[in-house]
Amino acid sequence: MKVQGFAGGTLDRADQIRTNPARLAEALADPRARLLVLDGLDPVAGEDGDLAWTSLPPGASLQQMILLGVDERGPVFAELRSEIPHGAAFAPAVWRLAPLLRPEALALYGCARSMIDWHKRHGFCANCGMPTHVTKAGWSRSCGGCEAEHFARVDPVTIMLAEHRGKILVGRQARFPAGRYSALAGFIEPGEAIEEAVARELWEEAGIRVHSVRYVRSQPWPFPSSLMIACIGQTDDPALTLDTTEIEDAMWVDADGVRAALAGDPDAPFIAPPPIAVAHWLLRHWVEGVG
């Protein structure tokens, strides 16, 4: 995997079809149209690093379909599912299959997962409590009562390294596999710029003040609908005060330690996050100055 997982999508999202009833009906009736095969919310591998596909069910309704986009093989749909579990939690099947999928297939899957999960949890209008129905080819839901339109949520999250004199801060949550440390992270709140959220999270979780925050890269993360925004900030005082409700442990690691962790060295000071996670690429960026 050469990029963080779930990024690198190549599907044309064809937004001009979403609001055009005639073109949308045409896409649904297109004999080339194909439907993403899923196991609950989990991916199913097809051939040559692709996902598994099937044809649309006879009489498929736009109330049950998301038009993910269009590629050279035709329109691409995902089906809304009422029986799926809430998808916010870990998904072992994703971790197992991700290395087998091409980046663009994993990206397409991630988008479908976020969208299906969002529909599952948004059948009612937050404004008035009435049932909502699918609109804009599955990209929004509209209320029959108050006419509010609700768009699929994307939740921006900062994920960041603090840096101090040639070392960076990594931490672990209690739920992590043994030995795993990663960048700290937290949701951006209303009223915050990205850089301000980075500073607040590092203060809340680790008790350190950072400045000179710089953006590195980003990643869609479909558990259920995060946009991970990876940054590095500088601190002048490395003394830690951990919020142990969030962080079980944290430590400062030098470049040799990070390199060893990324190389999977059994003597490394920690086990690095896998390449599917943007934290892996953030660590790599820090030691290599690239990527």
Place this chain on the structure above:
Amino acid sequence: MKVQGFAGGTLDRADQIRTNPARLAEALADPRARLLVLDGLDPVAGEDGDLAWTSLPPGASLQQMILLGVDERGPVFAELRSEIPHGAAFAPAVWRLAPLLRPEALALYGCARSMIDWHKRHGFCANCGMPTHVTKAGWSRSCGGCEAEHFARVDPVTIMLAEHRGKILVGRQARFPAGRYSALAGFIEPGEAIEEAVARELWEEAGIRVHSVRYVRSQPWPFPSSLMIACIGQTDDPALTLDTTEIEDAMWVDADGVRAALAGDPDAPFIAPPPIAVAHWLLRHWVEGVG
């Protein structure tokens, strides 16, 4: 104004109080606690660039209050309002008052506005349709039926310049004041990295392909709850195909033209967005290479 509007907040958001009932009750009972004065959803100016404040009403309930945070003067609250209009649209009072407010006061106001507006539109559970109630000091709402917890939304939006041989692309929407051009913008969708959303939006709205997208800065924008993420991308082909449902006009402008617009020169090729908007600082960054 030295920073984009609504950024630069200095309030300690005191997240450790939000989930601590004893400390929260203490904050509510604190005689120093103060309440933000609003005119509907609009700000009211106080003294010396501050906002206007009042004391908490007797018997104030946590079901009606958001604890915005704590500063050296004590706990800071905003009140939930049921009578306010939907705040997504323009707000002339904000534009009029913003230049009179200190940046940190405008940032505090923006956060309060986003939060109050979010509560107003989220009285019901999107998952099951039952009424929700205020939790975590106003930072979430919880459902009495299915027990789902809903956090205030932050919607990431890309706002971007395309660059081609010393010129950048600015465009205008039909609703803009006469002569005003700005950076193009659009919501990030599920399954996209920031850079991918920039490329998609420029393709959809202007028909140009960009690469080498770089992040410049970000801004919280409380109409109603956007996180503006400002970027610049490169294009090799400047031929435009405008989506006229989104963009009324667009044009390539050189650095002299952008400088003239930022200086308010009446002969400038366009009227620049004001300093409250991150687009102003994105243009300034492009011509000055700083900020």
